[in-house]
Amino acid sequence: MKKRYAIPLILFALVAGAFLYLRTPSTDPAAMEAKYTNEASQFVEGPNGLRVHYRDQGNKAGVPIVLLHGNSASLHTWEPLVHRLGDEYRMITLTLPGHGLTGPNANHDYSAKGMHEALELVLTATGVERFVLGGNSMGGWLSWRYALDNPDKVDALLLLDASGMPLREGEKAPPLNLAFRLLSHPAGRFLLRQYTPRMALEKSLRETVSIEDFIDDAMVDRYWELYRLPGNREAAGKRFMVDREPHFADRVGEIAAPTLIIWGEEDRLIYVTAATTFDERMPNADVIIYDGVGHIPMEETPDMTAADINAFLDRVL
Template sequence: MKKRYALPLLFVVALAGAFVFLQTLDTDPAAMEAKYTNEHSRFAEGPGGLRVHYRDEGNRNGVPIVLLHGNSASLHTWAPLVERLGGEYRLITLTLPGHGLTGPNGAHDYSADGMLAALNLVAAETGLQRFVLGGNSMGGWLSWRYALDHPDRVEALLLLDAAGMPLREGEEEPPLNLGFRLLAHPAGRFLMQRFTPRAAVEESMRQSVSVQSIVTEEAVDRYWELLRYPGNRKAAGQRFLTVREPQYAERIGEIAAPTLILWGAQDRLIYASAAQTFEERMQNTRVIVYEGVGHLPMEEAPDRTAADIDAFLDDVLVSQASGTL
């Protein structure tokens, strides 16, 4: 009888040991802060323990542009644009709750209001009243949601492969990447909080972009390490379950701010056809689609993206100064 139960017991013990010893541990916050901040990094502190990592760079006398990153990213995704536009514009980038060095939202609120509390905090910290607002993917959704609620504060919108529009008739759900497919299932969310292989992060990145050269060792390390910042993996699962308030897509036509819509034609996370939906539903748009580019045009095609943003804002600012808008 004893032998009968010994083998299963050993198997359970071995499985439990493997579960403990093979887990991917959280990163050390102090080490991450030392590695992923620079001389422009600041932390804005708000209610409920909210502590937002942001950078205020570029021309202090230039038109301010606030940029919001996408899901699982951080303010670092905007570095190529800061480098190219910083001579003329003031660039404020921030890491949203549940990401990067900002870490989880103490209230576990990853709704639009919960996420945009970080934007309001940084705007107050930097003295911004009115600004150009841009975002990629989830950050694009947050940008146009903010413009609906605060039309007096948004001078212009920059939407880069922005989330929030419904699929067009006849379209199937996009294939997504490995990370998002795992988050779609309870077991996947459970496992991702404990097992986060670097190889899985790299594969998710490669499935998200068309220009594979941007998936460098340094970039993969950054995504992998910041995802493992304490609390961020749990936040990723909570964020995935947050309802994106689809009813607001019906109201997007209320936005009067001039809007530049940039998209990668090879985006596998949000189809480029969504750019057409934005254009159809909004009042004052300019749409540009980049062939050979995926979900991250600001990283995959930074020269073209920066040039198109600059040209658009030049037209917008001239028109506003002349009173033609």
């Protein structure tokens, strides 16, 4: 009888010990801040201990462009555009709650309203009242949602592979990347909170794009280390359970601001057909599709993205 219970207990102890041994530790916030800030980095504090990382760069006399990143990214994703557009425009980027050096929101509010509160903190800190608003993926969803509520502030919209539109008739859910597939299930969310191997983040990043040349070890390290900042892994799981309020997609036609829709034809996270849906519903939209490009065109093909944004803004502003 004792042997019968002893063997399972030993096996359980071995599995538990292996799990604890292999558990990926969190990164040190001070070390991450020292590594991933630059001379343009600033922080603005808000309620519940929220501390938003942002950068205000480029031509301070130029038209402000405010940019919002996608899920699991950070303001660093916009640096290629900052370098290419900063001579003419004032480039304001921020890291949203639950991401990067901003870290988790104490109230765990990762809804559009909660994310917009972080945006408002940065707008107040920079003194910007009217601006061009742009976003990629989740940041695109937050951008058009903000434009719906604040039409007097947004002079133009830039939507790069933006989320928020429903699948078209007959479409199945997109394949996603490894991390997003795991986050879509409770067991996967639990595993990623505890065990986050670097190779899994690299695989997810490469599955997100079509052009991989810009991905290097430093970029993979940045994604991996910032994802493991205390609280960010838990926040990633909570974001996947947030109600994206799909009924707002029916109201996108209320947005009168001129809108540039840029999409990578090879996007495996949000089908390129979503660009057509945006175009059909928005009265003042232009659409540009990039052949051979995936989900993050501003990093995969930054020269072309910057040139198209510049030409669009020259025309509409």
